Amino acid sequence: MSKRGAELPGRVIVVSFARPGRLAAYARELDLDLDLPLYSDPDRELYGALGFGRASVARAWLHPRVWVRYARLLARGRRLHRPEQDTLQLGGDAVFDSDTRLRWLYWSRGPEDRPSVDELIDALSRAAAPPA
Amino acid sequence: MTPVRVGDPAPDVTLLDASGAEARLGALLRGEATVVIFLRHLA
Numbered sequence: 001m002s003k004r005g006a007e008l009p010g011r012v013i014v015v016s017f018a019r020p021g022r023l024a025a026y027a028r029e030l031d032l033d034l035d036l037p038l039y040s041d042p043d044r045e046l047y048g049a050l051g052f053g054r055a056s057v058a059r060a061w062l063h064p065r066v067w068v069r070y071a072r073l074l075a076r077g078r079r080l081h082r083p084e085q086d087t088l089q090l091g092g093d094a095v096f097d098s099d100t101r102l103r104w105l106y107w108s109r110g111p112e113d114r115p116s117v118d119e120l121i122d123a124l125s126r127a128a129a130p131p132a
Numbered sequence: 133m134t135p136v137r138v139g140d141p142a143p144d145v146t147l148l149d150a151s152g153a154e155a156r157l158g159a160l161l162r163g164e165a166t167v168v169i170f171l172r173h174l175a
Contacts, residue, residue: 010165015147017171023150026171039147039155046157049133049143052170091170100142100161111172120167128165 007121009128010095013037017044018085029078047089052107054088059110061087069112087111095123103127 013036018026020040027038041047059066070080093115095104104123106115136143145157160166 010167012167012169013160014169014171020148020150020152030171037160039149039160041145041147045133046143046145046147047170049136049145050170051135089172091172093170094168096142096161096166096168098162098164100158102136102138102140102142103165105138108172124165124167
């Protein structure tokens with residue numbers, strides 16, 4: 001997403017439930033663009049308000065798509081380690097307009113599940129468009 | 133907290149930056165369309 005920053009009709013912020021002191025380390029581990037604003041929601045208040053639920057152990061660890069995701073990470077040189085965070089907590093993506101109204105929401109079905117960058121850009125474009 | 137649905141205003145939530153400083157969600161979002169990516173943590 002950050003590689004397509006010039007195309008974006010809005011801005012991007014990233015939220016984690018990791019404690020603030022762990023944010024920078026996670027950004028490095030996840031190979032996130034360090035210029036993206038990164039915030040912590042340690043009590044998961046916002047995760048809860050947007051309905052991001054929890055995966056079952058089977059969905060989070062045994063689903064074939066999860067293992068495909070891990071295989072890709074390993075191929076890129078990522079080393080697996082004992083989880084320090086709650087790996088069952090699901091996330092998602094939300095698009096808000098300039099008046100802070102929620103315009104689009106994607107709930108992840110598993111830890112590997114994400115909308116495509118094109119879907120995000122399309123949702124952001126619609127939120128940025130002036131009302132008809 | 134009441135669940136937020138599409139079309140609703142952003143919830144009144146305070147987030148923390150890497151230094152632990154508080155930031156109101158509404159202030160972060162106001163003025164420009166914004167995509168918020170919520171991380172999921174892998175091993």
